[in-house]
Amino acid sequence: MTAARDSVQNQTEGSPDTPPGEGTQPEASKGSGLELRGLTKVFRGRHGEQVVAVDDIDLKIEHGEYVVLLGPSGCGKTTTLRMIGGHEEPTSGEIVLDDENLAGLPPNKRPTTTVFQHFALFPHKTVLANVEFGPKMHGVSKEQRHERAVEALDVVGLREFADRKPAALSGGQQQRVALARVLVTEPKALLLDEPLGDLDRLLRLKMRVELRNLQRETGLMFIHVTHDQEESLSVADRIVVMWEGRIAQIGDPLTISTKPDTEVVAAFMGDNNIFRGTVARRDSDYVEIEGDDKITIRLAGEQPGLDVGAPASVSVGAGAMKVAFDDTSSGGVNGLECGISTVEYLGDLVKLHLESDGKQLLAKVGAERYPELVRREGARVRASWSSEDVRLLRT
Amino acid sequence: MSGSSAPESAATAGVPLGLGSRIGGFLRRRRGLVTAAWAAPGTLWLLFFLVAPVIFIVLVGFWERTITGFDESWTLDNFRSVFGSDVYWDTLRQSFQNALIVVAASLVLGFPVAYFLAIEVESLRNQIAFFIIALAPFWTSFLIRAVAWVPMMGREGALNRGLMDLGVIDKPLDFLLFSNFAVIVGMLQLYILFMVAPLFFMLAQIDKASLEAARDLGANWFKTFREVILPQVAPGIVIGSIFVFVLSMGDFGTTRVLGGATVSSVGLIVQNEVTSVQFPQAAASATILVLFMMVGVFVLLRFSNLREEL
Numbered sequence: 195m196t197a198a199r200d201s202v203q204n205q206t207e208g209s210p211d212t213p214p215g216e217g218t219q220p221e222a223s224k225g226s227g228l229e230l231r232g233l234t235k236v237f238r239g240r241h242g243e244q245v246v247a248v249d250d251i252d253l254k255i256e257h258g259e260y261v262v263l264l265g266p267s268g269c270g271k272t273t274t275l276r277m278i279g280g281h282e283e284p285t286s287g288e289i290v291l292d293d294e295n296l297a298g299l300p301p302n303k304r305p306t307t308t309v310f311q312h313f314a315l316f317p318h319k320t321v322l323a324n325v326e327f328g329p330k331m332h333g334v335s336k337e338q339r340h341e342r343a344v345e346a347l348d349v350v351g352l353r354e355f356a357d358r359k360p361a362a363l364s365g366g367q368q369q370r371v372a373l374a375r376v377l378v379t380e381p382k383a384l385l386l387d388e389p390l391g392d393l394d395r396l397l398r399l400k401m402r403v404e405l406r407n408l409q410r411e412t413g414l415m416f417i418h419v420t421h422d423q424e425e426s427l428s429v430a431d432r433i434v435v436m437w438e439g440r441i442a443q444i445g446d447p448l449t450i451s452t453k454p455d456t457e458v459v460a461a462f463m464g465d466n467n468i469f470r471g472t473v474a475r476r477d478s479d480y481v482e483i484e485g486d487d488k489i490t491i492r493l494a495g496e497q498p499g500l501d502v503g504a505p506a507s508v509s510v511g512a513g514a515m516k517v518a519f520d521d522t523s524s525g526g527v528n529g530l531e532c533g534i535s536t537v538e539y540l541g542d543l544v545k546l547h548l549e550s551d552g553k554q555l556l557a558k559v560g561a562e563r564y565p566e567l568v569r570r571e572g573a574r575v576r577a578s579w580s581s582e583d584v585r586l587l588r589t
Numbered sequence: 590m591s592g593s594s595a596p597e598s599a600a601t602a603g604v605p606l607g608l609g610s611r612i613g614g615f616l617r618r619r620r621g622l623v624t625a626a627w628a629a630p631g632t633l634w635l636l637f638f639l640v641a642p643v644i645f646i647v648l649v650g651f652w653e654r655t656i657t658g659f660d661e662s663w664t665l666d667n668f669r670s671v672f673g674s675d676v677y678w679d680t681l682r683q684s685f686q687n688a689l690i691v692v693a694a695s696l697v698l699g700f701p702v703a704y705f706l707a708i709e710v711e712s713l714r715n716q717i718a719f720f721i722i723a724l725a726p727f728w729t730s731f732l733i734r735a736v737a738w739v740p741m742m743g744r745e746g747a748l749n750r751g752l753m754d755l756g757v758i759d760k761p762l763d764f765l766l767f768s769n770f771a772v773i774v775g776m777l778q779l780y781i782l783f784m785v786a787p788l789f790f791m792l793a794q795i796d797k798a799s800l801e802a803a804r805d806l807g808a809n810w811f812k813t814f815r816e817v818i819l820p821q822v823a824p825g826i827v828i829g830s831i832f833v834f835v836l837s838m839g840d841f842g843t844t845r846v847l848g849g850a851t852v853s854s855v856g857l858i859v860q861n862e863v864t865s866v867q868f869p870q871a872a873a874s875a876t877i878l879v880l881f882m883m884v885g886v887f888v889l890l891r892f893s894n895l896r897e898e899l
Contacts, residue, residue, distance in 0.1 A: 279805060280804075280805075281801055281804075281805070300804065300809075301801070301804040301805045302804050302805070302806075302807045302808055302809055306805075307805055307806060308801075308802070308805045310798045310801065310802055311798075312796070312798055314796060314798035314799045314801065314802040315799065315802075316799055316802075316803070316816075316817055317796070317799070317821070318817075318820045318821050319820075327803070327806050327808075327816070328806035328807055331803075331806055331807035331808045331812055331816075332807045375802075375806065376806070379806060379807065
C-alpha cells in the first residue's frame with residue numbers, strides 16, 4: 195500500500211496532464227499558497243434580513259499544510275470552505291491561490307476539489323467510474339485515467355471494489371472512494387467538509403489517522419472543516435478557530451488546546467475553567483485578579499497593560515488543576531475549597547466536576563487516582579493551580 | 590419432507606425436520622400468507638377491472654356479430670376485416686406517429702419544467718407549491734380543457750385574432766383547429782404532466798451534493814447533465830414516455846373535439862364501432878391496438894433497466 199501511495203505521489207509530481215485551470219504552475223507545491231483577503235459572505239435571511247456568515251477573514255495557508263477550520267455550527271467555517279471551492283460566491287474579498295485570483299471562477303475551473311460531508315458519490319456509477327470522473331472531465335485519455343483511478347483505489351485500499359456501486363459499500367469505504375476521487379484530480383488544495391461526520395466513532399478515529407497520513411504522503415494542502423475539537427487536534431498542523439463569522443484564534447494544536455486566547459475559544463475547546471474579575475494587585479512578576487466569585491487568581495508575568503481596577507478574565511485548563519483531600523483550607527490565592535459533584539471516569543483519566551458557592555469547576559486527574567475518587571461525590575477537596583497555568587484571555 | 594428419520598441438524602438447511610425447524614417453516618409460510626394478504630386487494634382489483642375485461646374483449650373479438658351485439662360462436666371474420674382495412678392501418682399509423690410526436694414534445698418541453706421544480710427550486714415547500722400549480726389543469730375535466738381550445742385556436746379564435754391584430758398574418762391560420770396539428774397540441778397539453786411528474790420525482794431524488802461534486806471535479810453544466818443527471822433520470826423518462834405514449838395512442842376525446850372531421854384515431858374508430866353496436870368489430874380493433882401498445886411499451890422498456898435502477 196505504501197508503494198502504491200508513493201507511485202501516486204510520484205505521478206502527482208511528474209504527471210504530464212495537468213488539468214486545465216491549474217494556471218501556469220506545473221508543480222503545486224512550489225506556489226505561494228492560498229490566501230484569503232477580507233473574505234466576506236452575506237446571506238439574505240428568510241425574512242430578507244442580512245446574515246453575515248463570514249466576516250472579513252484574512253488567512254494564509256501554505257502548500258503541504260494541514261489546516262482545520264474549527265467552530266460550532268453556524269460559525270462560517272463551511273461557508274468559507276465553499277467559497278474556496280467556488281460553491282459560494284464571496285460578497286467581497288479575494289481568494290488567491292498561487293497568485294491566481296479564484297474569485298468568479300466556477301468550481302470546475304478551480305484547482306481545488308472537495309470531499310463532501312455525505313460523500314456525494316455518483317450512485318449510478320461504479321466505484322472505478324466515480325474515481326475516473328475527474329480525469330475524464332479534464333479530458334485525460336481512457337487508458338491513463340483508468341490507470342490513475344486504479345492507482346488511487348490502491349492508495350485507499352479499495353481496488354477489489356472497483357466494479358461495485360457505492361451503495362454496496364460501507365460508510366468508511368464510501369469515504370475512501372470520495373478521497374480517491376479527489377486525489378486522482380491532483381488538486382492544489384484538497385477541501386474536506388466535515389469528512390468524518392457520517393461515520394461512526396471507531397471509524398472516525400481510524401479515518402482521521404488515515405487522513406493525516408494521506409496528507410503527509412501526498413504533501414498536499416488540506417483544508418478540513420469540523421466542529422469536533424478532538425478531531426482538529428488530531429489531524430491539524432494549524433487550527434483556525436472560527437466564531438460568529440470571524441477567526442477567533444489561529445494556532446497549532448498545542449496552543450489552541452492549552453493557551454486559548456479568548457473566552458470564546460476557551461469555552462468552545464472545553465475543559466477550561468474561566469474566571470472573570472478585576473485586577474486587584476500587581477507586582478513586577480505577577481498580577482492578582484479578584485474574581486467575581488471571590489476567588490483570587492494570581493497570574494505569572496508582568497502583564498503590561500493590566501492596570502489595577504481593570505476588568506480581566508483568565509482561564510485555567512482542567513488538566514492543570516490539582517485536587518487534594520487532605521487540605522481543605524478555603525481562601526488563599528489560586529485555590530479554593532469545593533465539593534465533588536460528579537466523578538466521571540474516562541478510561542485514561544478522571545474528570546471531576548467540582549462546585550463551590552455555585553461556581554462550577556472542572557479538573558482532570560490521572561486514571562490511577564480513580565480508586566481513591568470513585569463514589570466520593572459530596573466530599574470536600576481543595577482545588578488549586580499554579581500561577582504559570584493561568585492564561586489571560588482577550589475580551 | 591417432515592417426518593423422515595434423518596437427524597436434525599442446523600447444517601442441513603432447507604430440510605426442516607425437528608420441531609424447531611417445523612415452527613420455522615410454519616412462520617416462513619405465515620410470512621408468505623401475510624405478504625399474500627397485503628397483495629390480495631390490489632391483485633383482485635387488477636383481476637376484476639383490468640385482466641378480466643381485457644380477456645373478455647379479446648374473446649368478444651372472436652365471436653359472431655349480431656344486430657343486438659354478439660353471439661358466442663367462434664369466427665375470425667372480425668380480425669379478418671380489421672386486417673383487410675386500409676383505413677384501420679392508416680389510422681393506426683397516424684395514431685402511432687402522433688403518439689411519438691407527443692412523447693418527444695412532452696419530453697422536450699416537460700424536462701425543463703421538471704428540472705426547474707426539482708433542482709432549481711430549493712425549498713421543499715416551494716417545490717410542492719409549484720408542483721400543485723403545475724397540476725392545476727387537472728382540476729378540470731379533460732373535455733373542458735379540450736373544448737377550451739376551440740375559442741383559443743379557431744378561425745375567429747383568440748390566437749388568430751391576436752396574430753392578425755399584430756399584423757403577423759393577414760388571414761386566419763386554418764391549421765390551428767380541426768387539424769392533426771391541433772390534435773397533437775391538444776394531446777400535448779393534456780398529457781405532458783404524465784411526463785413531468787415521473788421526471789420530477791426522479792430528479793428530486795438526485796443528491797444535489799453529487800451535482801456539486803461533479804462541478805467540483807471539473808464538469809461543466811452540460812457534462813454534469815449528461816454524466817450525472819441524465820443516467821439517473823432515465824427511468825423517469827421511460828415511465829413518462831410509456832404514460833404519454835399509451836394515453837396518446839388510445840386517445841379519442843381530444844381527437845374528436847380538436848380534430849373535427851379531418852382527423853381520426855384508432856380510439857375513435859373503436860368508439861364509433863361501439864356506438865354503432867358493432868361490439869365484436871370494436872373488440873378486434875381494440876385488441877390489435879392493445880397489442881401494438883404492448884409492443885411499444887416493451888420497446889420503451891428496453892431503453893432502461895427499470896428493475897435495477899428504481
